[in-house]
Amino acid sequence: MDDLGRATAFPLENTAHDGASGAADRPALAYTDEVRAATDHLYAKVKDVIPPFEWPTHAPLIHAINALKAEMNAVILAHNYMTPEIFNCVGDFAGDSLALAREAAATDSDLIVQAGVHFMAETAKILSPQKTVLIPDLRAGCSLAASITARDVRLIRERYPNFPIVTYVNTTAEVKAESDVTCTSSNAKQVVEWAAREWGVDTVIMIPDQYLAKNVAAQTDITVITWHGACEVHERFTAADLREMREATPGVMILAHPECPPDVLAEADFAGSTGAMASWVSDHKPADVVLITECSMSDNVAVANPETRFVRPCNLCPHMKRITLEGIYDALRLRQHEITVDPVVSARARQAIQRMLDLPKDAPPSRFDTKAPPRDVLVL
Numbered sequence: 001m002d003d004l005g006r007a008t009a010f011p012l013e014n015t016a017h018d019g020a021s022g023a024a025d026r027p028a029l030a031y032t033d034e035v036r037a038a039t040d041h042l043y044a045k046v047k048d049v050i051p052p053f054e055w056p057t058h059a060p061l062i063h064a065i066n067a068l069k070a071e072m073n074a075v076i077l078a079h080n081y082m083t084p085e086i087f088n089c090v091g092d093f094a095g096d097s098l099a100l101a102r103e104a105a106a107t108d109s110d111l112i113v114q115a116g117v118h119f120m121a122e123t124a125k126i127l128s129p130q131k132t133v134l135i136p137d138l139r140a141g142c143s144l145a146a147s148i149t150a151r152d153v154r155l156i157r158e159r160y161p162n163f164p165i166v167t168y169v170n171t172t173a174e175v176k177a178e179s180d181v182t183c184t185s186s187n188a189k190q191v192v193e194w195a196a197r198e199w200g201v202d203t204v205i206m207i208p209d210q211y212l213a214k215n216v217a218a219q220t221d222i223t224v225i226t227w228h229g230a231c232e233v234h235e236r237f238t239a240a241d242l243r244e245m246r247e248a249t250p251g252v253m254i255l256a257h258p259e260c261p262p263d264v265l266a267e268a269d270f271a272g273s274t275g276a277m278a279s280w281v282s283d284h285k286p287a288d289v290v291l292i293t294e295c296s297m298s299d300n301v302a303v304a305n306p307e308t309r310f311v312r313p314c315n316l317c318p319h320m321k322r323i324t325l326e327g328i329y330d331a332l333r334l335r336q337h338e339i340t341v342d343p344v345v346s347a348r349a350r351q352a353i354q355r356m357l358d359l360p361k362d363a364p365p366s367r368f369d370t371k372a373p374p375r376d377v378l379v380l
């Protein structure tokens with residue numbers, strides 16, 4: 001660690017280590033005629049991305065989860081990176097981090113199950129402190145969230161006391177609590193420009209994703225200082241990968257997530273959040289498309305766009321993939337893996353999240369001009 005507390009490597013998991021449990025006493029569930037009749041309409045949605053021989057293993061769990069949800073007045077918030085049987089068949093609300101944060105704040109259910117990673121469940125708890133929030137597997141962390149601590153943020157503030165700190169939602173509650181405002185990849189440019197105006201400065205600190213910060217800096221006149229964090233899924237894509245995809249499938253449209261390095265975005269036709277990518281495919285209906293992001297995203301966008309062919313080189317997020325139907329079923333029936341956040345931390349983090357949620361909601365999701373020239377960014 002140096003004077004800014006920089007870690008030398010990213011731990012793969014965050015501070016939660018209890019993991020998933022419940023398999024030992026899980027009731028045996030069978031693919032009966034009743035289950036088939038109750039789930040056939042769901043299989044019709046996902047038949048192009050889930051082979052028929054797999055469905056009898058998913059359907060009994062889906063049936064049991066949906067029955068428990070109704071009984072317990074529970075909702076499942078499903079991130080775009082969930083596998084298609086979760087995203088399409090048990091998720092009540094699905095979307096990117098910003099959409100899920102808004103749903104967590106608005107739902108009147110007593111119980112929220114977060115089908116996503118730990119920081120998303122914490123955000124749900126912060127926005128709905130009176131509700132019970134469960135996560136199916138406590139080990140579902142995030143390399144970005146693990147890259148920075150609350151102490152790091154305090155040291156950054158000491159060094160740059162006059163600049164607002166904009167923090168990506170992919171961070172722990174403690175880190176959000178030390179920040180001025182949060183952002184997602186949907187609204188990062190909007191938040192950075194808002195913070196510069198509010199503070200009356202031309203420089204904003206945007207942490208912890210260095211690539212998102214560099215990509216935002218290329219879209220605005222604001223000077224950006226960032227942290228050296230990165231998403232282990234998106235940083236693995238290279239510009240050469242994208243050139244090879246274009247050669248292999250002439251005419252393919254390439255959509256990239258802004259957590260990818262800037263030279264990757266420069267090779268793409270479009271860049272935006274997972275929500276913006278899904279909307280782009282629905283609006284433009286390309287013949288062939290590749291989504292430069294986590295693997296399950298293509299399956300979920302394909303369900304809504306059967307006429308488009310998806311080229312599927314992708315990188316798996318090992319943290320998102322810890323969330324399974326079995327884990328969701330166990331979380332509900334055992335009411336297990338409850339998320340708690342210290343009330344003082346929660347109140348401070350809520351203020352940072354609420355500032356983001358209070359920004360005009362009609363602003364379109366940030367679309368990154370992939371041809372914008374890069375700008376210098378200081379990486380701490």
Ligand code: SF4
Nearest residue numbers: 142143231232233317
């Ligand atoms: S995809 Fe990247 S940012 Fe999202 S949870 Fe996985 S490691 Fe974190």
